[in-house]
Amino acid sequence: MLTFRHTVAGESVTVNVPEDTTDLKLFWDWLNRARERGPIALDTETTGLNIYSAGYRLRTVQFGDAHEAWVLLYEQGGYHAQYAREAIPRCREVLIHNAAFDWLVLDEHAGIRLEDLAPHTTDTRILAALIDPRQPSEGGAGTALKPLSAKWIDPAAPDTQGGLTRVFNSLGFTKETGWAGIPLTHPTYLLYAGLDVILTARLAPVLRRELDRLGVRHQLVTYEHEIARICAVMQRAGLLVDQDYTSTLAGRLAEEAERYATVAARYGVTKVGSSAQVTEALLGMGERLTERTKGGALATDKTVLLPLADLDRDWQRIGARQPNALADAVLRAKRAGKWGKTYAEAFLANLSTAGRIHPTVSPLAARTGRMSVTAGLHQLPSSDHMIRRAILAEPGHVMVSTDFQAVEMRVLAALANVRRMKEGFINGGDEFDIHTYTAKLIKGENATPRHRKIFKGAGFGKVYGGGVATIAKQTGAEEAEIAQAVAAYDRAFPEIKRASSRWQRQAFQNRMVFISATGRRLPLDRDRTYSVVNYACQSAARDLLGQALLNIEGAGLLEYCRLPIHDEVLASVPQRDAEDIAREFQRCMSMDLYDVPITADPEIGGRSWGSLYGADY
Structure with missing residues (x-):
C-alpha cells in the first residue's frame, strides 16, 4: 500500500x-x-x-x-x-x-x-x-x-x-x-x-x-443536475462529420484567407491581424476612427470594421455607405483564416474513431446560466451554411431545428408586464412579428421596413443593454435617429424602464444580487446595474430552454437531440418520421410565461445541418 x-x-x-x-x-x-x-x-x-x-x-x-x-x-x-x-x-x-x-x-x-x-x-x-x-x-x-x-x-x-x-x-x-x-x-x-x-x-x-x-430553492438544484445530465447525453452522442467535405473546405478557406490578405496588402496591410497596420491604412484612406481599446489604442475589431465595410452583424449589406475595400478585405481574410483553423481543421483533428466530434455542452457557462458549446459552435453567424454543412445527421436521418420565436422579446414582455407588447403576443396569431408591430404602433400603418429595423435595434438594446452608439452601428442609422427611436420606444412601452428601476432597487436591497424568475442569483456590477434587464431576460430564456429539454426527454425524443444552441435545439431524426417528430419538438418547446405564449418553430432540413441555412445537401 x-x-x-x-x-x-x-x-x-x-x-x-x-x-x-x-x-x-x-x-x-x-x-x-x-x-x-x-x-x-x-x-x-x-x-x-x-x-x-x-x-x-x-x-x-x-x-x-x-x-x-x-x-x-x-x-x-x-x-x-x-x-x-x-x-x-x-x-x-x-x-x-x-x-x-x-x-x-x-x-x-x-x-x-x-x-x-x-x-x-x-x-x-x-x-x-x-x-x-x-x-x-x-x-x-x-x-x-x-x-x-x-x-x-x-x-x-x-x-x-x-x-x-x-x-x-x-x-x-x-x-x-x-x-x-x-x-x-x-x-x-x-x-x-x-x-x-x-x-x-x-x-x-x-x-x-x-x-x-x-x-x-432545492428544486433549482435538482433542475440543474437534470439539465447537466441531458447535456451530457447530447455530448456523448456527438456530431457526425462529413470528412470529405470538411477537408475540401479547409483548403478552400485557406485559399480565401490568402486571397483577401493579398487585397489588404495593396493598401499597405501585410498582416491582417496587425491592428496598428490596419489603423494606419484606414486613417490614410480618410476614415475616422474613434473607438479605443482598453490600452488606449484606436480599435479596429470586427465591431469597428463591419460598419466601415457596410455590413451588419450577419454580414449583409446595410446600404448606409460605400463599402471600404480594406475593411472588407481584412474582415474576410480574418474570418476565412479563423473558420479554417477553428472549424474545418479542428473538426478533422478532433474526430473520434467513429468519425464524430463531441463538443462540450456547458449548462452553466454564463452568469445568467446561459449554456455554451465548445468548438465555436455557439458563435457561428446566424446565416452561415458553409461550416454547418460539415455536420451530418445519422444515415437515413435528416436534421431538424426547433427554435423559440422572438423569445427575448416575449420574455421581456412577460417579466416586465409590458401591456401593449403582451397584447400583441397574445392576440397577434402565428404570423405575429413584434418588430413590425412596434414600428406600426409608433409610426402608424405606413411604417417601413427601415422603421422595423430601427425599432428592432431599439428593442434588442433594451434586452441586451446596447446603447445608442451600438444600435446605430448595427442598424446603419444616425445616432440622433436612434436616440429618437429609443425615446419613442420608452413612451410606447413605459413598463420596461419602470421594471428596470424596480429590479435595480431590489438588487441594491439584496447586496447587489437580483433574484431571477426561477430563483437564480444574478450578481450585478455596481457600475452596470442597468444590465439587470439583460440578466433577467437571458436567465429566464435559458430556463425556458431547460424546461423544453426536460419536456423533450419526457416525450422520448432525447435520443435524437444533438445540441442546444442559444434558443434552438438541433436534432437528427429518421427521415420517414421527420414531420411527426418535428411537431412533437414544437409541442415540447411551446409554453406560457406569465400569460405570454412562448412559441417554437420547427424546420426540417436535409442530411446536413447546413441544409437548414441554404446548403444543397
Whole structure:
C-alpha cells in the first residue's frame, strides 16, 4: 500500500493507493463503512480532455470522504479496474466536482452508464455556481475546485492543477502532454488525485449550508443536475462529420484567407491581424476612427470594421455607405483564416474513431446560466451554411431545428408586464412579428421596413443593454435617429424602464444580487446595474430552454437531440418520421410565461445541418 499524508484545514488526511489484492480488500472494507456514513466523493484522472479520441486512457479512479481517499490504479487493469468498476455502483450517493466530465469518462471507458450514475450524483460545481456564478475576472470565486476550496475549506488548499503542471515540466512534458506521460505511480500525481476527492467531500456540505442560508430553492438544484445530465447525453452522442467535405473546405478557406490578405496588402496591410497596420491604412484612406481599446489604442475589431465595410452583424449589406475595400478585405481574410483553423481543421483533428466530434455542452457557462458549446459552435453567424454543412445527421436521418420565436422579446414582455407588447403576443396569431408591430404602433400603418429595423435595434438594446452608439452601428442609422427611436420606444412601452428601476432597487436591497424568475442569483456590477434587464431576460430564456429539454426527454425524443444552441435545439431524426417528430419538438418547446405564449418553430432540413441555412445537401 502506498500511503501519503497531508494537512487540510489543520487536520491530517490520508491518501491510500492499493498495490495488490490485499490492499484492495482494505479499500472494500473502507467503502462499506464509508457509504453508511454518507456520500462518497468520486473523481478520475485521465490522459486529457478529448474523451472520445483514439488512445484515450482512464488512468485512476479515486474515492474519498472528508478524511481519507483511495486512489485505484485503473490503468493497470486486472483487479484494480475490476474493483473500481464494482465499487461505483455500490455508492448510494456520490459527490463529483464537474460531474459531466467524469460521467462521460466512466461511461465510455469503464462501462458505467451515465444514466445509472447521474441520478445518485451531487455536483459541487453546480452548487457553487448557484451560490455565485461569477468567474474570478468578474469578482467571484469561480467554479474551479482550487479557488472554491481556498474560499470555503482552507486558504492553503493546494493548487493541484498548477502543482502538477510544474511536475509535468520537470519531467519534460507540457501541461497538455503531462496527463498522459507522467508515471502512474508518481507520488505528487497520486497525492493530488486523492486530495481532490477529500476537498470535494468537504466542499459539498459547506455549499449546501450556504445555499440554504441564501434561500436558494432545492428544486433549482435538482433542475440543474437534470439539465447537466441531458447535456451530457447530447455530448456523448456527438456530431457526425462529413470528412470529405470538411477537408475540401479547409483548403478552400485557406485559399480565401490568402486571397483577401493579398487585397489588404495593396493598401499597405501585410498582416491582417496587425491592428496598428490596419489603423494606419484606414486613417490614410480618410476614415475616422474613434473607438479605443482598453490600452488606449484606436480599435479596429470586427465591431469597428463591419460598419466601415457596410455590413451588419450577419454580414449583409446595410446600404448606409460605400463599402471600404480594406475593411472588407481584412474582415474576410480574418474570418476565412479563423473558420479554417477553428472549424474545418479542428473538426478533422478532433474526430473520434467513429468519425464524430463531441463538443462540450456547458449548462452553466454564463452568469445568467446561459449554456455554451465548445468548438465555436455557439458563435457561428446566424446565416452561415458553409461550416454547418460539415455536420451530418445519422444515415437515413435528416436534421431538424426547433427554435423559440422572438423569445427575448416575449420574455421581456412577460417579466416586465409590458401591456401593449403582451397584447400583441397574445392576440397577434402565428404570423405575429413584434418588430413590425412596434414600428406600426409608433409610426402608424405606413411604417417601413427601415422603421422595423430601427425599432428592432431599439428593442434588442433594451434586452441586451446596447446603447445608442451600438444600435446605430448595427442598424446603419444616425445616432440622433436612434436616440429618437429609443425615446419613442420608452413612451410606447413605459413598463420596461419602470421594471428596470424596480429590479435595480431590489438588487441594491439584496447586496447587489437580483433574484431571477426561477430563483437564480444574478450578481450585478455596481457600475452596470442597468444590465439587470439583460440578466433577467437571458436567465429566464435559458430556463425556458431547460424546461423544453426536460419536456423533450419526457416525450422520448432525447435520443435524437444533438445540441442546444442559444434558443434552438438541433436534432437528427429518421427521415420517414421527420414531420411527426418535428411537431412533437414544437409541442415540447411551446409554453406560457406569465400569460405570454412562448412559441417554437420547427424546420426540417436535409442530411446536413447546413441544409437548414441554404446548403444543397
